[in-house]
Amino acid sequence: MGISVRILQANHGDCILVTHEAPDGVFNLLIDGGNAATFKYGSPPRNKGSLCIILDELKAKGQHIDLAILTHIDDDHIGGLLKAFKAPDYLSNMVKSIWFNSSRLITYHFNAPEIPENNVHLSSDSPETSVRQGRLFEALLDEIGCDRAPLVMAGQTIQNGPFTFTILSPDEEKLQKLLCVWPEEKSPAETSLATDYGLSFEEIWAKDSFETDTSIANGSSIAFILRANEKAMLFLGDAHDGVVVSTLRSLGYSAESKLSVDLVKVSHHGSEYNTSREFLELVESDRFIISSSGSIHGLPNKRAIARILAESEATIFFNYKKVIGQILLDHEQDVYSKRLVELAGEIGL
Numbered sequence: 208m209g210i211s212v213r214i215l216q217a218n219h220g221d222c223i224l225v226t227h228e229a230p231d232g233v234f235n236l237l238i239d240g241g242n243a244a245t246f247k248y249g250s251p252p253r254n255k256g257s258l259c260i261i262l263d264e265l266k267a268k269g270q271h272i273d274l275a276i277l278t279h280i281d282d283d284h285i286g287g288l289l290k291a292f293k294a295p296d297y298l299s300n301m302v303k304s305i306w307f308n309s310s311r312l313i314t315y316h317f318n319a320p321e322i323p324e325n326n327v328h329l330s331s332d333s334p335e336t337s338v339r340q341g342r343l344f345e346a347l348l349d350e351i352g353c354d355r356a357p358l359v360m361a362g363q364t365i366q367n368g369p370f371t372f373t374i375l376s377p378d379e380e381k382l383q384k385l386l387c388v389w390p391e392e393k394s395p396a397e398t399s400l401a402t403d404y405g406l407s408f409e410e411i412w413a414k415d416s417f418e419t420d421t422s423i424a425n426g427s428s429i430a431f432i433l434r435a436n437e438k439a440m441l442f443l444g445d446a447h448d449g450v451v452v453s454t455l456r457s458l459g460y461s462a463e464s465k466l467s468v469d470l471v472k473v474s475h476h477g478s479e480y481n482t483s484r485e486f487l488e489l490v491e492s493d494r495f496i497i498s499s500s501g502s503i504h505g506l507p508n509k510r511a512i513a514r515i516l517a518e519s520e521a522t523i524f525f526n527y528k529k530v531i532g533q534i535l536l537d538h539e540q541d542v543y544s545k546r547l548v549e550l551a552g553e554i555g556l
Contacts, residue, residue: 215257217241220283240287278444304354373432376446381426420480443474470494477507487518524550
């Protein structure tokens with residue numbers, strides 16, 4: 208009995224499995240699917256990634272994904288899910304219900320015309336078939352009878368299986384910004400950035416100011432408090448810091464009355480633009496988790512890690528050990544290596 212959390216190695220993305228075991232059964236919650244290589248990789252993709260391996264494990268146990276949550280449409284969150292839905296005998300047969308704030312749901316909510324360019328497609332493996340000629344993801348969900356949630360928005364409290372979800376993001380303003388043709392995500396080569404790892408924590412703390420993320424896609428990300436068995440977890444996707452802070456304050460949390468959680472999955476792979484000191488003043492936890500291989504985008508930012516170290520006594524866990532070695536300068540190893548550690552295996556709650 209209990210809850211286990213597995214932060215899968217999803218390259219530069221997110222892929223998380225939360226499992227609740229009780230005498231009356233098992234409930235599996237899948238949050239995002241990483242990029243396509245998180246399911247299978249290689250050329251052609253024959254090697255099993257962490258998502259494929261974990262789904263094989265669940266199939267061997269006769270289990271399903273009771274709920275899948277696609278937080279938003281960036282490739283490093285949706286790519287692995289699309290591959291797993293397209294592959295025979297995987298998610299099309301395993302997922303019972305899904306949360307996905309699709310273009311159809313958003314335009315319907317705002318009574319706006321649909322935007323065909325924003326439909327999510329399952330591409331064909333044929334080199335002669337373009338992405339836009341693939342079948343629609345929503346059509347597949349309808350075809351397989353996958354239960355669909357209405358639009359998921361900040362302020363909602365949703366009960367699903369053994370879990371209670373308190374939705375922190377997105378708010379209506381962020382969703383309304385999606386009433387346009389969604390911009391194509393830039394390739395990793397275009398978005399690879401220099402890191403701030405050459406700076407010491409002392410240098411960062413001496414001159415630190417917060418600037419917020421401006422990505423429309425990240426602003427639409429689903430973020431929530433997850434509760435069950437008197438445990439609480441905070442899963443932030445790539446959500447904008449300001450929306451999360453605003454919702455937490457509306458729920459009555461403050462620096463004097465903090466939200467206490469057993470773990471925090473840090474927003475946007477540890478980006479400095481998604482974790483402010485104001486947010487950290489509202490939350491109390493001894494575990495902060497960063498999902499990123501550090502391979503592109505310059506993430507995680509050392510500035511975000513410095514803020515967590517300054518505002519808490521928490522341990523920061525990384526699902527790729529190599530990132531820790533890149534972040535810590537030689538003179539910081541002895542001081543901080545006990546607080547920046549590799550996430551080995553599942554977290555039991």
